[in-house]
Amino acid sequence: MKKKIIDFYKKISLIRIVENEISSRYNEGKMRCPVHLSIGQEASAVGICENLNISDRVYSTHRCHAHYIAKGGNINKMIAEIYGKKTGCCQGRGGSMHLFDESAGVVASVPIVSSSIPLAAGDALAIKLKNKKNIAVAFFGDGSIEEGIFYETLNFAILKKLPLLFVCENNQYSIMTHINERQPKNFIKKFDKLYDIDTYYCDGNKIDKVFNASKQAIKKIKNGGGPGMIVLDTYRFKEHCGPGDDLKLGYRSLKEFNYWKNKDPLNYCKKIITKNFINYKDLISKIDSENTKICNQAFKFAEKSPFPNKKDISLNVYCD
């Protein structure tokens, strides 16, 4: 774990730096789409993706920046996409909610709640039919638990023993409605009792815990054990959609917010580094400054890139 923690920090810090930059520049009006930031939730994306190979296939949601970066998606193409530029990963047509990078195994990000789940299952079925060794991963929020397609997919995945990892990031809220107002108490904690699926529950802000739990889950899936589920408790620090803070809206209390702020996954990771390395200050500042460079380059790349050409509007709409 001592060596791994540096890799974890590199990714968590990169996601935090990139999303903070998006947040601070958003009001310039040059980003051409809504943004759903994952600040506060980085450890769940990194903890899972650090156990995946490039050939493993990730499906994500409207809140996809962290998953895309954690899986190794190209940062220049991500920021260019958010700027609506031709050099973006969807050629500027998708925006923040449609990040993908096939070369890194980020296959699709889709904003319709739950829609990542059946897509990942289809991929998992193809993987199984072709006897391949990789897996598909569906990231989704606690809101997906309220959609029928989640249960249809669960049913099919268990029946067909698909190599599929369901990852529920329980950040407690669906937009502004707390989970206790939407689901029976602890409903999300009962999947292993309701369904024949190995389910791991874990503090999603503790990178070592997420990493270890998903390592076990993924190992079993790769050994042909059928699908697995991991439920990660976490929290978003920013508003549901947009660059700002939303405590003034009153749907969540300052007390609750501060509780989770104290569990900031970036600080948690820093604390482990501090305990394990004498030169921790240098290590952390070197990683942060390298990540700042990567981030600044990506914004420069996006700003300099051209917009898509109007005459190309009908290209790449359908797959040949």
Ligand SMILES: Cc1ncc(C[n+]2csc(CCOP(=O)(O)OP(=O)(O)O)c2C)c(N)n1
């Ligand atoms: C099928 C569908 N219904 C409603 C919406 C509107 N909507 C967008 S995000 C969201 C909340 C999703 O909450 P959750 O799944 O917990 O993810 P989080 O935003 O917390 O990451 C909703 C209801 C949608 N995009 N798709």
